[in-house]
Amino acid sequence: MSDAILALDNVSKTFGRADNPVYAARSVSFGLHAGRTLALVGESGSGKTTAARLIMREYTPDEGQLLFRGTPLGKANAKALKAYRASVQMVFQDPFAALNPTHTIRYHLERPLRLHQPKLNSKERTAAIEELLTRVKLDPALLMPKYPHELSGGQRQRISIARALAVNPQVIVADEPTSMLDVSVRLGVLNLLNDMKAQLGLALLYITHDIATARYVAEDIMVMYAGQIVEWGDTESVLTNPQHPYTRLLLSAVPDPDRRFSDTRFSEELNRIEFIRRQSALPQPETREVTKNHFIRPMPE
Amino acid sequence: MTDPVLSIRNLNIDYIGAEKDFHAVKDVSFDIAPGEFFGLAGESGCGKSTIAFAVSRLHRPPALIRKGSQILVGGRDVLSLTDDELRRFRWREVAMVFQSAMNSLNPVLTIETQFYDVLKAHTRISRAEARTRAAELLKLVDISPDRLSSYPHQCSGGMRQRIVIAICLALNPKLLIMDEPTTALDVVVQREILQRIDVLRKELGFSVLFITHDLGLMVQVSDRIGIMLEGELVEVNDAQTIYRTPQHAYTKRLWASMPKLHGEQIREGAQS
Numbered sequence: 208m209s210d211a212i213l214a215l216d217n218v219s220k221t222f223g224r225a226d227n228p229v230y231a232a233r234s235v236s237f238g239l240h241a242g243r244t245l246a247l248v249g250e251s252g253s254g255k256t257t258a259a260r261l262i263m264r265e266y267t268p269d270e271g272q273l274l275f276r277g278t279p280l281g282k283a284n285a286k287a288l289k290a291y292r293a294s295v296q297m298v299f300q301d302p303f304a305a306l307n308p309t310h311t312i313r314y315h316l317e318r319p320l321r322l323h324q325p326k327l328n329s330k331e332r333t334a335a336i337e338e339l340l341t342r343v344k345l346d347p348a349l350l351m352p353k354y355p356h357e358l359s360g361g362q363r364q365r366i367s368i369a370r371a372l373a374v375n376p377q378v379i380v381a382d383e384p385t386s387m388l389d390v391s392v393r394l395g396v397l398n399l400l401n402d403m404k405a406q407l408g409l410a411l412l413y414i415t416h417d418i419a420t421a422r423y424v425a426e427d428i429m430v431m432y433a434g435q436i437v438e439w440g441d442t443e444s445v446l447t448n449p450q451h452p453y454t455r456l457l458l459s460a461v462p463d464p465d466r467r468f469s470d471t472r473f474s475e476e477l478n479r480i481e482f483i484r485r486q487s488a489l490p491q492p493e494t495r496e497v498t499k500n501h502f503i504r505p506m507p508e
Numbered sequence: 509m510t511d512p513v514l515s516i517r518n519l520n521i522d523y524i525g526a527e528k529d530f531h532a533v534k535d536v537s538f539d540i541a542p543g544e545f546f547g548l549a550g551e552s553g554c555g556k557s558t559i560a561f562a563v564s565r566l567h568r569p570p571a572l573i574r575k576g577s578q579i580l581v582g583g584r585d586v587l588s589l590t591d592d593e594l595r596r597f598r599w600r601e602v603a604m605v606f607q608s609a610m611n612s613l614n615p616v617l618t619i620e621t622q623f624y625d626v627l628k629a630h631t632r633i634s635r636a637e638a639r640t641r642a643a644e645l646l647k648l649v650d651i652s653p654d655r656l657s658s659y660p661h662q663c664s665g666g667m668r669q670r671i672v673i674a675i676c677l678a679l680n681p682k683l684l685i686m687d688e689p690t691t692a693l694d695v696v697v698q699r700e701i702l703q704r705i706d707v708l709r710k711e712l713g714f715s716v717l718f719i720t721h722d723l724g725l726m727v728q729v730s731d732r733i734g735i736m737l738e739g740e741l742v743e744v745n746d747a748q749t750i751y752r753t754p755q756h757a758y759t760k761r762l763w764a765s766m767p768k769l770h771g772e773q774i775r776e777g778a779q780s
Contacts (some may be wrong), residue, residue: 253666359552390766422773423767461695462695
């Protein structure tokens, strides 16, 4: 974990009343490494987005800490925090809501440049914007004067990615970046993220509930349920040899043309798993190593 | 061979523009048999939702259904219904679950009132009878009747979606149209809902027109599938054939753009 650019160390976050807390994150630890993609999968409400928000410092952890290049962020001063924000960028789920409808694409890309690279003159800024748009495979001359509503969903998501790249980040947190896009354009956006990771040595956290796309982009995967990371490790190992009952359930729910809907055990299994959620405040069982670089936290007995 | 529940013949729909009309649906014909689960797949803008709206005559100008198009539901010509007939036809014959249906509930009314709205508009029913019927319907979709007094924001997205489906089933329609009903939901909830629909259509005998761009999901739940490309229905076949031996080049390309869960991974660049 020491070489991680960004790490969460035993981070917990609860919501609700103190006598009946909801664990959105419970003792969550993971690290993001340069040039690697880590996928975070789980159902709605499992705490995936809470993890993203903790990283973006929208939430402060109740317990545990964030480490940036090995240094705890808790006591960082304003200057260090500004550097942190430039280093850690986010791409949001909804490409329609993430862009301001009253501003041009040029404005969207110009703003982060003005804030984080104030020394650029207007000519250099324009050049930088053109380079960003070219990088995300869009035509600068065509796109710069346009407004978000004139763009397709896939184009907008490319703009979001360009905006994140504008400040030369080291880490990108992509929260369901393709879930609102058409199947036929999803792959283009995923390929783009992959290329950026490879070219710029980015550390990518890819949050999704689409396990097939997670397999497509990520070297490592974490499965989250009820605020806990229940299984993690090498993507192929976790997906071909899932150990935790929730991982198995999640895999069985993924649309798969090879299987018809006839399996009634699905609902029973779902009820059994609900058990973990109810027990989420109990002491956690010890982590168990399945194989090299593949771990699970078993269900409480 | 029984008569089809829905029969579409030579459907042409244009969006009228100031300079040029956009031909959104081009000469589409297909049938849905009683109890059949029919999937319509294609990417955004291919005209699949336009067809769904046309079937219950919910299309609005500038959409225009061209002369010579025919839509029959249970043998009745939908396109020639008067306004009164149309009001009786909707919900009773054809009910529709919209895309992001979770947001189609009224946020300031309780679930019970929303059931009552539909039942009152289409049947002579008392508030108490409506309540009993609503409770039955909620049970169909695995929701406890004590939710009747809840407001939409108190229910999860998956629950709201199931409530919308329950409301759609209130008047025993022959055909349920679902336009991307689970796109905004996660896979576990999606699986639960579709599995429930599958059980219900076998119990209650309604047909389903299911619209999505998730081909993998569609093959799993549908009996037959139609693939649309730029307004044309380019391939119709039973689900397994569409999956195993797709004929049209576009169907093959759609499959190539979907990452696989196991086995050999597709290579990038199938489409960009």
